[in-house]
Amino acid sequence: MRLKSLKLFNFRNYSELTLDLSPGINIFIGDNGVGKTNILEAIYVLSLTKSNRYGTINDLIKHDAITSKINCLVDYDGYTKEYEIMLSDQVKKVYINKQEIKKIANYISNFCVTTFMPNDIDIIRGTPSIRRNLLNIQIGQLYNNYLKYVNEYNSLLKIRNDYLKRLNINGNTDLRYLDIINQKMVEVSLKIYYFRYFYLEEINKIISQVFKKIANISNLKIEYANSLNLDSYDENLIKDKLILRYKKNLSKEIMQGMTLTGVHRDDLIFKIDGIDARIYASEGQQRLIVIAYKISELLLFKKIKKEYPVLLLDDVFSEIDLKKRNNIIKYFKDDIQVIITTNDINDIDKKLVEKAKIYLVKNGNVKIKGGVKNVRRKSNKSL
Ligand SMILES: Nc1ncnc2c1ncn2[C@@H]1O[C@H](COP(=O)(O)OP(=O)(O)OP(=O)(O)O)[C@@H](O)[C@H]1O
């Protein structure tokens, strides 16, 4: 899949912007704070309906506007689809080919992206919720059923936690309702475990080799740290263990008003030679681990979906030495569309620059290097 065009209306620091993109390499150059990341963010939002930055929906809307619209055309082999998102007053609406899609889970997994952004380093260093979110985004883009199960699980979890709190307050000893919720939780947990095991098994088949090629270090593995301490997917074992845990933890859970075991507590550990990379790896190596993971993600996408997602790289090359940069760009095959931002074109390999379409970004305005062909911009026009 390839992004053919992108339109922004009152998004971040852009009033109105229309861009036509190259199916190959696209490089956005500009000084700090001019709006390069905002362009990648808009593409990310069009893919995943949420920003990868902190903040609310309203933070995405240009300061002097009340609504924002982002729109893109995506080329697949032989056909094109239009995606659109309207943002206003903390509400988002998503459309495919002008038709509103009410369930976000039905929208995601159509137009897919893989990113490497500066805050992706939090995948190693941040809290477990960041890694669960990563799992959800990546598996969700591959299989949209997965997100339906995650949503179902989250609703059940809320119901279960509310009921535990009620049990704590009124001391009700009728646990039949809780048993029914537990059964439902087990059913949907099995689906989520299945996807997570399968996905991690597939990623692990790829990541060690990728990491060896870019960093010359072998034995990188992602370990699935789940609260049931399972080594592999085993339906009956998961069922038994989960029910047993619910029983064993009941008084503690009632006291705390929350569910202590389950996929909502899962985590991932990146290990080099069996040692946790968070503790062991240098800052540069941690960055390379994340890049190796993202490249593995690209390769897995191709294997499962038979095409690559669009690759978004936000200023990634500046902190990586030349040799490793070269190792990384070997993975940018001709059938991958890559969108890169940078402060300095010298940070990007010449071979990439030669092939690339270059855009100059200046305070909410984008020009193509060598002309203004394909760039149309009108300022201060409200929706
Ligand atoms: N809702 C908004 N309305 C108007 N402007 C905004 C909004 N949100 C952010 N901005 C502006 O967007 C600019 C930041 O854009 P962006 O993060 O894309 O910069 P950048 O070009 O990636 O910079 P750097 O090279 O430092 O990463 C800032 O000047 C900020 O004030």
Ligand SMILES: [Mg+2]
């Ligand atoms: Mg930036």
